[in-house]
Amino acid sequence: MTHRIRAATPGDLQALYEMAKLTGGGFTNLPPDRKALITKLEKSAAAFTRDDDEPADDLFVFVLENVATGEVRGTCQVFAMVGQKWPFYSYRIGALTQHSEELGRTFRADILNLSTDLEGASEVGGLFLHPGERAGGLGMLIARSRYLFIRNHRARFADRTLAELRGVIDEAGGSPFWDGVAGRFFGMSFQEADEFNAKYGNQFIADLMPKHPVYIAMLSEHARSVIGKPHPSGRAAMRMLEDEGFAWENYVDIFDGGPTMTARTDQIRSVREAVESPVARIDPSLCEGQGDKRLVSAGRLAGFRAAYGWVQSGEDGVAIDPACAAALGVAEGDSITHVARW
Template identity: 60%
Template sequence: MSWRVRPARGSDLDALYELAMMTGGGFTNLPQDRDAMAARLARSDAAYAKDISAPDDELYMLVLENSATGRIGGTAVVFSRIGVEWPFYSYKLNLLQQNSKELNKTFAIQSLNLTSDHDGASEVGGLFLHPELRTGGLGRLLARSRYLFIACHRQRFAERLLAELRGVIDPDGGSPFWDGLGRAFFGMSFQDADSFNAIHGNQFIADLMPKHPVYVALLPETARAVIGLPHPNGRPAMAMLEAEGFSYDGYVDIFDGGPTMTVRTDNVRSIRDSRRGDVMALVDDHGTMGRALLASGQLSGFRAWIGHAQWVDGAEAAGLFLPRGEAEAVGVKMGDKVRHVGF
């Protein structure tokens, strides 16, 4: 109960920068640059303060905080609408069948095509948890809190939701995919390109990337082998996305070749199955109550935590029973509205 998710604040800069330096690179949404991080926090603060009723170009940063010590143990990001300031570029992996009667052979040729098919969608990303905290369900709390945030502010988000997973990175922090493709057109290392994108955006991709399909067979084997694969540390995150209903349909990141997962927003399990209602009773013992992911508050007052809850359908009204101690720990009172879903 001491760990909960809340909106990030400007005062979290030092803690978030320390987390960024642990990522090993490749986290565009967690830049290893203090000024870029400060700019993201300022943009997030502005988003929480904005009064809007439709998806706009907003970024919402969340942090996992220990309420007893103030320690920041992780972070995650939600974008309300991508492809606004500049296109959201991806490679689409396509398959072309070609036949030769003379050779009596059929060839399946894969190509990478630069697209902006996901413009206008919402995005969840920037998920990073301190290595010491990757047990006990805190990763699921941080990841799934994003979906409850979307559910609590549904009008601010689009009909489709995507997540980009970091691709394979070598021990030196380089990308086999970038080295086999991007370096030839940009003349810079993966680390330099990734850092430039995090700070300045990816318009330079549109300026310099070839506009024609790239045949996968012409790439080095080291690059071909990692297309659509997540970083080994990202496989649990991919499994969590799949459990929520996300799927991979051939789109990959233009920098490291990692998979892009998509889903209809209303089909995300934590959104679809969650319920929101008034707290009808506070009880002394959670007894047989199910373990739940819960959230209360709006915008800058949003909080998410792991606890227990029981949904009760009364004769005149339906609502939640919560354990008294858990409710008091997060500042929830009788009559407050709380959203919950099974954990």
């Protein structure tokens, strides 16, 4: 296998920074700011080092590495429990129905309600794949490896998992939703607010965001049209989340109005369907027709690895191909976790 997922290290800073510059804005979890990225890597290192099973405000950063060249070509993140340092705000779309006897009419108004309902949930996010690598199922490898990590460290994660999808950003880098809602209260552009949030957290939202409901009908048509819509580049990610069992339950991001998807952690498809097996043998003859192409992981915490591999089940365990075994660093007798490749 040519690529694997592994824990990020301080040596990955430059590669992460270069990828961050390619995101095009609105990507809070991967800011093009070295100081912010260093802070993320330090927090991730602390999370990987902590070896107890108590849930905490952990961040795990992973990278996609070309095994042959050592190049880092993608990244993703897992937050064990959001809303522990700062409140985790979302808008939830609700409704208010009122009836007038005199007019003989009933009015239904859709409303944005500021909410911290999702505090304490785990989050999968920060997924970015280098534009030159968007083929061969590598996006799926990055996305689904997170669920195998959660499964293999289940006690450290919540019973609910969320994923925030980037909302619609215009050609100038602005957000119609931000301009129509929060931007009116903050005196800063979307790009300025997004950058500030990425560097310093969202406490400024708690300080300045109006707490009263926002009637959607009072927003501009442009702002209304993007509520709950993912950025065009995020549509494939939304489909992958739906395939895993995530659903949109009317939560949207307070910055750009993008959809926040949620799922019960144990019902995420990759978590639910993955199995653990001992490696009975490493078989050079394994290939298409003699085994199943599966997503395979091994290792704990900083030793976690994930890659695609050929797997063949037997009475005494499974056989895997040598390239997968090398990418994961496993030998006969070691244990792997694996799930079907869709």
